[in-house]
Amino acid sequence: MRHVFSVRVGPAGFRVGSDWRAPVAALEALYAGYPKAGIADFTVRLEAARPWRRWIRPSVTIAGDYMLPDAVPLALRHGLLAAEMGMNLQMALGARRWLLLHAASLERDGRALILTGASGSGKSTLAALLGDRGWRLMGDEFALIDLANGVLHPFPRPVSLKNAAIALFDAARLGPLLAATPKGDIRHLRPNADAIARMAEPAAPALILFPRFGHAAAERPVAPSEVFVRLTQASTNYVALGEAGFDALTRLVTTLPARAIDYPDADSAVALVERLWAAA
Amino acid sequence: MRWALGARTALKRVPLDMLTACFDRRSGMTHLLAAPAPELLAALAAGPADIALLLARMGIADADAEERAGLEAHLAALEAAGLVVRA
Numbered sequence: 001m002r003h004v005f006s007v008r009v010g011p012a013g014f015r016v017g018s019d020w021r022a023p024v025a026a027l028e029a030l031y032a033g034y035p036k037a038g039i040a041d042f043t044v045r046l047e048a049a050r051p052w053r054r055w056i057r058p059s060v061t062i063a064g065d066y067m068l069p070d071a072v073p074l075a076l077r078h079g080l081l082a083a084e085m086g087m088n089l090q091m092a093l094g095a096r097r098w099l100l101l102h103a104a105s106l107e108r109d110g111r112a113l114i115l116t117g118a119s120g121s122g123k124s125t126l127a128a129l130l131g132d133r134g135w136r137l138m139g140d141e142f143a144l145i146d147l148a149n150g151v152l153h154p155f156p157r158p159v160s161l162k163n164a165a166i167a168l169f170d171a172a173r174l175g176p177l178l179a180a181t182p183k184g185d186i187r188h189l190r191p192n193a194d195a196i197a198r199m200a201e202p203a204a205p206a207l208i209l210f211p212r213f214g215h216a217a218a219e220r221p222v223a224p225s226e227v228f229v230r231l232t233q234a235s236t237n238y239v240a241l242g243e244a245g246f247d248a249l250t251r252l253v254t255t256l257p258a259r260a261i262d263y264p265d266a267d268s269a270v271a272l273v274e275r276l277w278a279a280a
Numbered sequence: 281m282r283w284a285l286g287a288r289t290a291l292k293r294v295p296l297d298m299l300t301a302c303f304d305r306r307s308g309m310t311h312l313l314a315a316p317a318p319e320l321l322a323a324l325a326a327g328p329a330d331i332a333l334l335l336a337r338m339g340i341a342d343a344d345a346e347e348r349a350g351l352e353a354h355l356a357a358l359e360a361a362g363l364v365v366r367a
Contacts, residue, residue, distance in 0.1 A: 225299035225312060232310065239308070243292065246303040246310060250294040253301075 001045060005083075006037045010144065010155040010199045011098075012091065013037025016083050018046040019054050023079030030080070030158050030175040030188055033196050042094055044086035049073045062086040066093035074181075081178050081186060084160065091142055091155075092236035098144035098153060099241060099248040102234045105138040105152055106130050111206035112152040113277060114143050114256075116234050122213030125165040126269050128189055132169075133270060137195040138203070142236075147244045150251050151202040156195045158188035168266065207280040208258040209273065215262035217272060222258040283355050284328035284367035285321065291363065293318060307362055316354055321363065328367035 001017025003024040008014075014037055018024050023046055045063040048054040058076035062068075064086055074082045092100065103116035104127035113135070115123040124140040131137030139155040146153060158175065163184045166174070175188035190196075210222060210230065222230075231249055232238050238245045257280055263269035285291065292303040300318040302311040313321075316338075323329065323337040331348050335341075343351075358364040 223298070224296040225301075228296055228299075228301055229312065242308050243303055243305060246292065246294075246301070250296075250301055253296060254294065 005031075006040065007031050008035045008037045008199075009157050010139070011153050012042060012095070012155065013040045014042050014044065014087050014090070015040035016044045016046065016086070018079070018083075019048045020046070020058065020060075020076060020079060022076065023060070023083050026080040026176060027083055030190060032190070033193065042087065042090035044083060044090060046079060046082055046086065062089065064090050066090055078178050078181055080175060080188070081181055084157070084188070087157070088141060095144070095237060096241065098146055099238065099245050099252075100236045101143040101145065101231060102141070102236065103143040104140040105143040105154075105205075106135040107138050107154075107201075107203040108135050108277070110203055112138060112143075112203040113273070114152070114205055114208045115211055116143075116208065116231070117210050117212060120213070121211050122165075122263070122269070123211055124159050125161060125168065125213075125266070126211055126263075126273070128159045128161065128165075128169065129266050129270060130273065131159075131191060131195060136198060137191045143205075145205070145248050145252060146202065147241070147248050150205070150248060150255075152205050153202045154195070154199045156191045156199050158190050161187050161189055205252060205256055207277060208252075208256050209276065210258070210260040211269065212260065212262045213269075214264070216264055217268045218262040219259050219272060219276065222260050224253045224258070227258045228253045281352065282328050282330045282367040283324060283334070283359075283364050285324045286363055286365050291321065293321065302363070304363065309362070311361055311363065316351065317358060320351065320354060320358065324364060 003018045003021050005016040005024045005027045043064050047061045049059045049061045059073040060079050060082040061073045062082050103114050104123045106113045117123050127140045140159040142155050144153040166187045169189050173190045178186040261272050290305045294301045300313045323334045
């Protein structure tokens with residue numbers, strides 16, 4: 001490929017090749033301060049849909065070790081999003097060393113908080129806010145549960161902020177505005193220096209929360225069987241891992257408290273998390 | 281009718297609360313089972329049995345015909361899920 005970007009995020013090394021300079025330049029800016037990957041575990045290729053589409057109405061097709069055959073190409077102005085989606089895809093479909101949960105995670109005092117919920121539940125925004133309020137951001141997209149001992153490995157990629165959440169954060173750490181993507185307006189927030197510097201430090205999970213944005217503040221306990229079902233749905237590789245995945249997930253579910261929380265705004269969410277964390 | 285576990289070592293059971301998570305090593309499938317399915321599987325772990333022997337193993341002395349038919353229906357459902365077989 002003409003242009004190449006290399007980065008290590010937590011335990012995974014990525015190599016992103018691109019037909020164009022622009023997505024690689026955007027990645028270099030967004031991932032300033034991250035280490036380079038020695039040997040890449042995953043490769044992503046951003047390719048022109050047709051040779052001439054490098055120049056004419058350029059559009060990006062995501063390719064790599066693992067691919068979705070019917071993914072629609074993105075416009076070149078959304079090349080950074082294509083790179084991020086490609087990296088997520090490689091992890092989601094290719095990772096076998098950990099149980100992957102579609103979840104945000106944070107650490108305090110050596111213990112980890114897991115935030116999981118459907119897209120739009122606000123977990124990324126909440127994780128980013130907590131990451132600047134005394135917590136270490138471990139990741140906003142995937143929680144990596146170690147199959148051998150159940151610890152959670154950091155995967156602190158830039159946080160994908162959407163629409164109204166973008167205004168809550170310092171613009172100096174934000175990537176370019178990706179307007180009118182299929183998910184709305186997106187800007188990526190680079191985790192703070194502490195989150196990046198400690199990306200090799202795992203933590204033992206201590207609490208699972210299922211946040212839901214847009215409702216009056218409320219909380220309820222979630223039964224282990226419901227947690228089990230929701231986490232199998234939130235995992236991208238549970239089925240592929242077989243018995244190792246079952247063991248990791250049942251250990252998590254039977255040893256951790258879990259609560260569902262509703263919140264109307266950022267401040268009440270942070271207050272709710274702090275109260276539940278103190279009780280956990 | 282006698283029943284048996286599909287393969288005694290193939291099942292891994294983890295009680296969660298009202299439900300028990302069950303992993304079948306042969307199929308790679310995960311099942312979530314409610315009572316009396318985990319109790320029936322536990323009773324069958326001692327070996328193939330008919331309803332009368334299963335009831336004895338489960339410590340139930342006074343099951344009526346309707347309750348026995350209910351257990352048979354549960355066993356048939358476990359058979360459909362591939363967890364028990366007719367012995």
